[in-house]
Amino acid sequence: MNAVIARLVLKRLGIMLLSLLIVAFAVFFATELLPGDVAQILLGQAATPEAVAGLRTAMHLDEPAFLRFLHWLFGLMSGDLGRSYANDREVADLISGRLANSLELAFVTTLFSVPIALTLGITSAMFRGSFYDRMVSVFTVTVISIPEFMVATLAVIIFAVYLRWLPALSVASEVHGIGELLRIYAMPVITLAFVVSAQMIRMTRAAVIDTLNTAYVEMALLKGASRRRIVLRHALPNALGPIVNAMALSLSYLLGGVIIVETIFNYPGVAKLMVDAVSTRDLPLIQSCAMIFCVSYLLLILIADVVAIMANPRLRNQ
Amino acid sequence: MTSTARRSPRFGFAVNAVGVIGASIILFWILVAVFAPWISPYPVGKIVDFDYYGPISSDFWLGTDYLGRDMFSRILMGARYTVGISLASVTIACFVGVTLGMIAAVVGGWFDAVLSRFLDALNSIPALMFGLVVVAAVGSSLTVLILTIATLYAPGSYRFARALAVNVNAMDFVTVARARGEGIIYTIREEILPNIVGPVLADFGLRFVFIVLLLSGLSFLGLGVQPPDADWGALVRENIGGLSFGAPAVVFPSIAIASLTISVNMLIDNLPRRIRDRSE
């Protein structure tokens, strides 16, 4: 790696940390400042003023907002995620197991959707305007236009209700063997893969078409290169950066989809934990889950940016 | 695009058949949203059927829901919430985003740098997740919903409009206006805005789709429009119990959402290239 790339990557990293700080403040603002008096909320309307004041001091609510933000932020960074209001357990303990489940789900989805999306995206760009391309477009526009829960309910109707191949719910604790595992993951993964690959196909197709419209592709054509050679040797190496970038950005759609999917299929992941925390107004738990989402989103964007920088031939071959 | 383009003199550009269909469906839902109370056959909250999850019949065109209420009436009223909230949010988001975006592009300097950095950071918050956080913290009401959604989508609109405005701002006719001594307001209103309004409207449509999807998602999770009112997402949630036997009560609200969002996409994809072209 050369110095120019290193400097650009470091700059992206700096921007990500700054964004993270702003995002952290937004989460803090929404959960601690917007609701008003957290102590009052926790104790309910019937609480005595003394009890409220006592809790307020105990929770450092008397301090200025900025100090509280710093406290909270340093707590997060040192791994102290606070205690859950609902069941008084360490938030870190509540999250750890669930996070692994969610990551598994994301990993399996990625494993399925990336090859499918790459193939469909590249081929539909190659045969732009053909019947095949139009069918792929209709599919992607439809999937993008309908809510995730609809994809999920359709999947349930088809696979669980009519075909009876798969269970409608998944409970990860009762896994016996590979077959069982497949059956448990199948439904959430199918749903998520649909949502994510529709985005990926669209973005990949756009990236390849962009490079197919360049003068050097026309030049290759005028040198007598075949369509296969033009796409594989000339377009793809230059589209690689944009494609990987598109992959990373599309994966961020996982984050929205996963909330719906884990809820519908009762999948024990972080998103389900967060939705449950919302119904009990368990603010420390919500904060931590929200930060996990934001960090993963920013990481994906960082990866996308870095790949784009590394893939730029002008920078790479300095 | 296979359909033959025909010239529509009123708009001064050609819209093909697919685009016209899309536009008609959108118009249909907007009219429904406006006139819902006058065209609903039954009061929305009233239990009118002894059966729940009733089938399609001549009395109940779209069946009945889990309590035996008329689904047709509930979907008509649901259009009010889904279309109304989404339109209000997208209007606020785009108005704020586009205005700030144009100012940032024309003024430039540290104002642009700071605002862009800040809004880009906000843009990196997953929308549905942040919706959850706000609803958890302050509860769900129409105002909260509209303002939260608008806040979440304004940064994207800003980014889009700014990118377009930066391109226009680099054009010589803007430089000429600046050399003439024109002020910022004139430059934005007369030179920049007319040249980005096409793509901005297309973006408005796409953002509207995202917002309909977000709102439906929130309502589906029980965090959007609260009972006894219900938008389309909430209607799906209420009647999800009928899913296993494919009740009309769960199918039709889903179709309503899909028809609206797909129509917007159809319309935008079939707009003339001049308007659709995005210069990001």
Added chain:
Amino acid sequence: MGNVIEIRDLHVTAKTDSGRVVEIIRGVDLDVADGEIVALIGESGSGKTTIALTLLGYARPGCSIVGGSVTVDGEDTVAISEAERRSLRGTRVAYVPQSAAAAFNPSKTIMDQVVEVAQIHDLMPMDAARKKAVELFRALALPEPETIGARYPHQVSGGQLQRLSAAMALIGDPKVMVFDEPTTALDVTTQIEVLRAFKAVMRERGMAGIYVSHDLAVVAQIADRIVVLKGGEVQEVGATEAIVHRPSHSYTKALIGAFHPRARVPDPEAAADGPQPILKVSGVTAGYGGTGRDKMPKYVVLKNLDLTLERGRSLGVIGESGSGKSTLARVIAGLLPAAKGSIEMDGVRLGQATRDRSKEDLRKLQIVFQLADTALNPNKPVGAILARPLVFYHAMAGRERDAEVDRLLDMVRLPRGLKHRLPSELSGGQKQRVNFARALAARPELILCDEITSALDTVVAAAVLDLLDELQRELGLTYMFISHDLSTVEAICDRVAVMYQGEKVEEMPTSRMKSGPEHPYSKLLIASVPKLDTGWLDGLRDDPLMAAAMEGR
């Protein structure tokens, strides 16, 4: 000797943005004999590139060949299958693109791309192909022929890339070379080396070629015959000498006529009063990027520049791309505040930025840009564009303003009915007139013209220059005329300043341009402009200055 190219009754159609189908080539016939170079010349939209591409059996997306035959080396590229066309391309017909910078794949080495034709068509072993490429690099006078192939396209200069693209075309030993405006994007001093390299290679190998260009002087150096095109039809065909010296068709005559500007006659009235400076630029340094601790910009474009403009006269500013001539206009107009130095108008110091200047100062000094396409707001009718300065500077309204808009249109010789049209509905020349009329609306004293005729076709540009000259006499205007085209400057300017790398290296009366520039760079620049004379390029060899300059590259 037979014909290697025979085009008969060629028809090509194109689909416009609004979906209409128009015929862009209307029945063209063309023959090229073995070893002959034929130039296709014409303005933009004449169809010259479209014809050239049909030789490779290719029509750009949206275009299609609907009739006629294009026979290249015995095969009709219109009739044969796509696979047969593929085997033709690169081996029997090869293409040299207009912008080599865009035509090279940025992620592959130059060598890989040069030998690709040999690889695709399996012409020779790769080792042999590489050896051959190095020989071609040497023949095209490229520096470091042994190692230049290992570099990536962004690591070599534009002129070198253009020659490398010729090597890429020559590797398959084609019968026919198609050059598509290969020097248009280059500066004049670079253009010479590229032209010489092309000519030497073509002559040595005795290949036939089609050379597409809009520049008659360039074509006169390299072509045996010239085909003049307009609106997709052939206007005139003839030997280069005959076309240049004895054109018969009226359009060709106009093209040649536009090339011989009449010499500038100094205005006797202005001379009588002696020179009166209207604008004085002293010690101006300016550039882009943030300013450092020494208050100097990161990228300095103008260095300590002095310049004086005399009232009622025209100063030409010439130089190659990157010389800082456009930046100079922006600094004077206050669009780019100078880091150092001062600008005085009528003896009064102007603010550095537009916001520091009074409306009156702004009014007196107007700027007109090169591309009328981007200089006119596409969403405003011509009338509104011209009315704005009237409202802004002169607070005109109602009938008075409308009458003034009519008067302005009359001044620039445009029909009054045009005021209801949008810029996109005007021709290039009309747009540039509107562009100029907008500056006149302010009733300025000084107009900065930034390459205002460069994007226009020769004949149209000549008419615009005549108009400018006339308006100067009528209104007593002062012009600063920035151009890379020396004949334009010769036609309209009294004095010329030569810029090189942000500095003014020389200033002289226009009349001295031909006879005696003193600075070596001025000499090189002026000598590099192609002349409408078939022997000019070959004659340069004897010029010691040019020889020395070329050694250095």
